[in-house]
Amino acid sequence: xxxxxxxxxxxxxxxxxxxxxxxxxxxxxxxxxxxxxxxxxxxxxxxxxxxxxxxxxxxxxxxxxxxxxxxxxxxxxxxxxxxxxxxxxxxxxxxxxxxxxxxxxxxxxxxxxxxxxxxxxxxxxxxxxxxxxxxxxxxxxxxxxxxxxxxxxxxxxxxxxxxxxxxxxxxxxxxxxxxxxxxxxxxxxxxxxxxxxxxxxxxxxxxxxxxxxxxxxxxxxxxxxxxxxxxxx
Amino acid sequence: xxxxxxxxxxxxxxxxxxxxxxxxxxxxxxxxxxxxxxxxxxxxxxxxxxxxxxxxxxxxxxxxxxxxxxxxxxxxxxxxxxxxxxxxxxxxxxxxxxxxxxxxxxxxxxxxxxxxxxxxxxxxxxxxxxxxxxxxxxxxxxxxxxxxxxxxxxxxxxxxxxxxxxxxxxxxxxxxxxxxxxxxxxxxxxxxxxxxxxxxxxxxxxxxxxxxxxxxxxxxxxxxxxxxxxxxx
Amino acid sequence: xxxxxxxxxxxxxxxxxxxxxxxxxxxxxxxxxxxxxxxxxxxxxxxxxxxxxxxxxxxxxxxxxxxxxxxxxxxxxxxxxxxxxxxxxxxxxxxxxxxxxxxxxxxxxxxxxxxxxxxxxxxxxxxxxxxxxxxxxxxxxxxxxxxxxxxxxxxxxxxxxxxxxxxxxxxxxxxxxxxxxxxxxxxxxxxxxxxxxxxxxxxxxxxxxxxxxxxxxxxxxxxxxxxxxxxxx
Amino acid sequence: xxxxxxxxxxxxxxxxxxxxxxxxxxxxxxxxxxxxxxxxxxxxxxxxxxxxxxxxxxxxxxxxxxxxxxxxxxxxxxxxxxxxxxxxxxxxxxxxxxxxxxxxxxxxxxxxxxxxxxxxxxxxxxxxxxxxxxxxxxxxxxxxxxxxxxxxxxxxxxxxxxxxxxxxxxxxxxxxxxxxxxxxxxxxxxxxxxxxxxxxxxxxxxxxxxxxxxxxxxxxxxxxxxxxxxxxx
DNA sequence: AATGAATGAGTGTTCATTCAT
DNA sequence: GATGAATGAACACTCATTCAT
Numbered sequence: 001x002x003x004x005x006x007x008x009x010x011x012x013x014x015x016x017x018x019x020x021x022x023x024x025x026x027x028x029x030x031x032x033x034x035x036x037x038x039x040x041x042x043x044x045x046x047x048x049x050x051x052x053x054x055x056x057x058x059x060x061x062x063x064x065x066x067x068x069x070x071x072x073x074x075x076x077x078x079x080x081x082x083x084x085x086x087x088x089x090x091x092x093x094x095x096x097x098x099x100x101x102x103x104x105x106x107x108x109x110x111x112x113x114x115x116x117x118x119x120x121x122x123x124x125x126x127x128x129x130x131x132x133x134x135x136x137x138x139x140x141x142x143x144x145x146x147x148x149x150x151x152x153x154x155x156x157x158x159x160x161x162x163x164x165x166x167x168x169x170x171x172x173x174x175x176x177x178x179x180x181x182x183x184x185x186x187x188x189x190x191x192x193x194x195x196x197x198x199x200x201x202x203x204x205x206x207x208x209x210x211x212x213x214x215x216x217x218x219x220x221x222x223x224x225x226x227x228x229x230x231x232x233x
Numbered sequence: 234x235x236x237x238x239x240x241x242x243x244x245x246x247x248x249x250x251x252x253x254x255x256x257x258x259x260x261x262x263x264x265x266x267x268x269x270x271x272x273x274x275x276x277x278x279x280x281x282x283x284x285x286x287x288x289x290x291x292x293x294x295x296x297x298x299x300x301x302x303x304x305x306x307x308x309x310x311x312x313x314x315x316x317x318x319x320x321x322x323x324x325x326x327x328x329x330x331x332x333x334x335x336x337x338x339x340x341x342x343x344x345x346x347x348x349x350x351x352x353x354x355x356x357x358x359x360x361x362x363x364x365x366x367x368x369x370x371x372x373x374x375x376x377x378x379x380x381x382x383x384x385x386x387x388x389x390x391x392x393x394x395x396x397x398x399x400x401x402x403x404x405x406x407x408x409x410x411x412x413x414x415x416x417x418x419x420x421x422x423x424x425x426x427x428x429x430x431x432x433x434x435x436x437x438x439x440x441x442x443x444x445x446x447x448x449x450x451x452x453x454x455x456x457x458x459x460x461x462x463x464x465x466x
Numbered sequence: 467x468x469x470x471x472x473x474x475x476x477x478x479x480x481x482x483x484x485x486x487x488x489x490x491x492x493x494x495x496x497x498x499x500x501x502x503x504x505x506x507x508x509x510x511x512x513x514x515x516x517x518x519x520x521x522x523x524x525x526x527x528x529x530x531x532x533x534x535x536x537x538x539x540x541x542x543x544x545x546x547x548x549x550x551x552x553x554x555x556x557x558x559x560x561x562x563x564x565x566x567x568x569x570x571x572x573x574x575x576x577x578x579x580x581x582x583x584x585x586x587x588x589x590x591x592x593x594x595x596x597x598x599x600x601x602x603x604x605x606x607x608x609x610x611x612x613x614x615x616x617x618x619x620x621x622x623x624x625x626x627x628x629x630x631x632x633x634x635x636x637x638x639x640x641x642x643x644x645x646x647x648x649x650x651x652x653x654x655x656x657x658x659x660x661x662x663x664x665x666x667x668x669x670x671x672x673x674x675x676x677x678x679x680x681x682x683x684x685x686x687x688x689x690x691x692x693x694x695x696x697x698x699x
Numbered sequence: 700x701x702x703x704x705x706x707x708x709x710x711x712x713x714x715x716x717x718x719x720x721x722x723x724x725x726x727x728x729x730x731x732x733x734x735x736x737x738x739x740x741x742x743x744x745x746x747x748x749x750x751x752x753x754x755x756x757x758x759x760x761x762x763x764x765x766x767x768x769x770x771x772x773x774x775x776x777x778x779x780x781x782x783x784x785x786x787x788x789x790x791x792x793x794x795x796x797x798x799x800x801x802x803x804x805x806x807x808x809x810x811x812x813x814x815x816x817x818x819x820x821x822x823x824x825x826x827x828x829x830x831x832x833x834x835x836x837x838x839x840x841x842x843x844x845x846x847x848x849x850x851x852x853x854x855x856x857x858x859x860x861x862x863x864x865x866x867x868x869x870x871x872x873x874x875x876x877x878x879x880x881x882x883x884x885x886x887x888x889x890x891x892x893x894x895x896x897x898x899x900x901x902x903x904x905x906x907x908x909x910x911x912x913x914x915x916x917x918x919x920x921x922x923x924x925x926x927x928x929x930x931x932x
Numbered sequence: 933a934a935t936g937a938a939t940g941a942g943t944g945t946t947c948a949t950t951c952a953t
Numbered sequence: 954g955a956t957g958a959a960t961g962a963a964c965a966c967t968c969a970t971t972c973a974t
Contacts, residue, residue: 043274139423165453179412182407182411190372204401212405215449217397217408219396
């Protein structure tokens with residue numbers, strides 16, 4: 001009895017572990033695929049490599065994804081989270097200056113996206129958009145547009161509160177987006193070829209970009225006493 | 234006599250036409266390859282397609298380039314012009330305000346690089362850097378660093394002349410570089426998937442970025458009468 | 467218990483069959499390759515033919531050998547058995563006359579090499595030596611030299627025992643080697659083009675060569691009563 | 700007048716040289732082809748190499764030979780001389796001992812065939828017989844059979860004159876043929892891979908083979924006073 | 933006649949995908 | 954469900970052959 005319980009306990013445990021592995025499989029494969037697609041490009045990545053990195057055999061990959069192309073699509077879908085609703089809510093409840101909000105946004109973005117594997121998606125989409133137009137359209141709709149909308153709302157808030165002065169608001173948003181995209185590209189591509197010491201320091205990079213973004217390069221006349229910015233920072 | 238001259242003239246002409254074709258071939262192939270590599274990626278582009286777009290047969294491609302990989306390298310090399318010396322000279326002789334200089338720089342960059350086929354190189358390098366590390370290092374050395382050096386000199390000029398105020402100069406240069414890279418990426422990748430009317434208008438885009446770059450988003454206190462910027466623009 | 471044993475027995479059997487096929491593959495491919503390389507030459511043999519003759523698809527060939535050239539090298543290596551040690555031992559323990567020894571040697575050479583697929587290697591090496599100099603050197607060292615050493619030992623034994631009289635021993639060995647090589651060439655090459663009835667009969671061929679080798683063409687003076695040779699044969 | 704004669708003289712001279720070259724072309728091409736086919740095999744030799752070694756362009760080769768295969772056939776045909784009639788006549792008028800005749804024959808063969816480019820044909824035929832069966836049959840008929848007939852006539856002469864004693868005459872001829880073929884193979888193939896000092900010395904090789912051929916390896920009883928051989932050599 | 937640029941059928945090799953185990 | 958041996962379509966690259974000059 002004790003023995004049998006031990007045995008069945010062991011079996012159950014094994015079974016459970018297997019189940020866990022089984023359920024984890026697709027995720028592990030998607031992670032492996034994301035990494036490799038980002039590193040080497042979709043076409044240059046072999047299915048077998050993906051399987052190997054996920055610790056399974058070639059055949060198993062095709063058990064979960066009917067083709068390499070479907071794997072690609074799944075990689076994108078999996079990593080395109082609809083986080084924007086949540087962020088929009090944070091936006092609504094934010095109470096500080098819009099400059100602070102922008103700083104906060106970028107810091108959070110770095111923490112939750114830029115520094116994570118998810119940032120690889122951006123590089124992947126940029127590299128493969130032309131080969132997967134439907135996915136690109138989906139990404140455009142699900143990620144790019146909501147992202148830009150959020151940026152626009154931030155800027156509009158700044159303008160509405162008299163903090164910002166923006167002649168061309170629709171295009172000003174790229175002043176925020178471009179540095180983030182550039183940072184990702186740097187970390188996933190050319191930046192990896194420079195000597196380690198000269199790689200971009202993300203925090204410093206973001207700080208510098210926010211500073212330029214808010215105040216510009218031009219020397220500003222001596223601020224009057226009630227300038228909001230100077231109080232806050 | 235006349236006849237013989239006519240004949241040799243004709244032969245020379247024909248010969249010249251052939252010669253011209255032969256000499257033009259590599260360029261035509263490089264152009265075709267650049268286009269296709271940018272569109273579809275290196276691995277996903279078939280040699281035969283490159284040849285077909287250049288109007289020759291598969292075999293002819295290999296008459297001029299010993300392998301697809303050498304073709305890739307030649308595409309990069311061909312399009313990495315050492316234009317920076319020339320630009321540095323223009324820099325030295327520029328006499329206006331540094332803000333104007335920046336505007337001028339971006340305008341001619343757009344005209345000479347951004348709007349041309351050469352801009353595809355940037356997308357190509359970003360997509361393939363990991364697969365061609367030696368080429369990436371070369372590009373880093375020949376294009377990225379000189380470009381960043383030029384940006385740094387511009388910013389330093391602005392600071393030296395008391396026009397700019399820049400806390401972190403080394404990282405501020407990305408405020409100029411990132412928007413340009415983003416513009417290129419947009420035009421060669423995801424941007425091509427949005428409805429035609431919503432594609433970025435480059436002039437407007439550059440104007441907006443320069444404006445943000447110079448003055449920032451934050452509303453500035455009423456400028457005093459002798460502000461340089463307002464005189465010039 | 468019985469059932470489980472039956473099942474595992476069946477599985478083991480099936481597995482074994484698969485294993486056997488998998489393990490047999492390289493050998494089947496090497497055999498097919500040897501045949502075709504001998505028949506048509508290395509360059510003129512298509513990889514797909516080799517695969518087809520081994521009963522597998524083109525791709526499978528490359529599962530076992532990374533390239534056609536490696537296949538060639540494997541074919542040679544596989545068939546260059548270090549049989550010479552064994553033969554040298556037989557040599558040491560042989561007790562009859564050296565003439566008998568020579569007859570015996572050629573007979574078993576025919577049986578174990580000449581009549582088998584292994585003889586194709588000689589033709590192959592002769593045809594391809596210049597294109598695969600490293601393999602040729604290996605063959606020279608592993609086959610040619612040991613073979614010639616063995617011949618030399620036989621002749622030396624004959625001389626030492628007063629049976630043979632050989633003015634130029636180093637070159638006399640070719641009197642044995644040349645007819646064997648010729649026989650192989652005949653069977654693998656030109657000889658296959660003559661009408662079936664006129665193909666060399668190997669036993670008769672070997673007998674005739676041994677006879678000439680031992681006694682020469684010239685009519686010999688009536689042998690004295692104690693001549694060894696005449697007793698034995 | 701003088702001038703014009705000079706010119707036309709010069710032109711004629713140039714023309715003559717051209718003519719000579721033009722007429723020499725096919726021969727130069729055949730020589731180049733023979734060398735390369737022998738060295739590398741038919742399939743592994745590129746047409747362009749042949750042309751290059753003959754000092755002409757690729758196109759010119761096809762001006763003289765409609766295809767690579769026809770070139771091969773021409774190479775063989777060109778080098779299969781019907782020298783056997785002439786040799787048969789020498790045979791009829793030879794007056795010495797048959798042993799001397801054999802020595803003379805092999806010496807002449809070495810001088811006129813073995814040491815010349817023509818010997819490459821043998822290697823070529825052995826390598827390619829299976830791929831060019833009609834050529835092989837032709838070679839068999841034009842070279843192999845006449846050669847063997849000549850050998851047979853020599854042996855028959857020896858037997859008829861009471862000089863030779865040959866149990867199996869039809870197969871005894873290979874005792875002469877095989878060493879010659881072996882010598883050729885050695886010089887064109889594996890032999891080229893051994894250190895220079897260990898290459899076969901043809902004269903010594905032939906002498907050794909003839910000696911074995913005539914007297915065999917076995918020590919012969921003391922010859923009686925009237926043995927022909929001992930007088931002559 | 934001679935050239936050599938151009939061709940495209942042919943071959944070695946890869947790799948996504950299948951399927952028997 | 955998992956495996957990995959097997960497949961064959963696809964692709965890089967070669968080279969005999971053509972033909973405009």
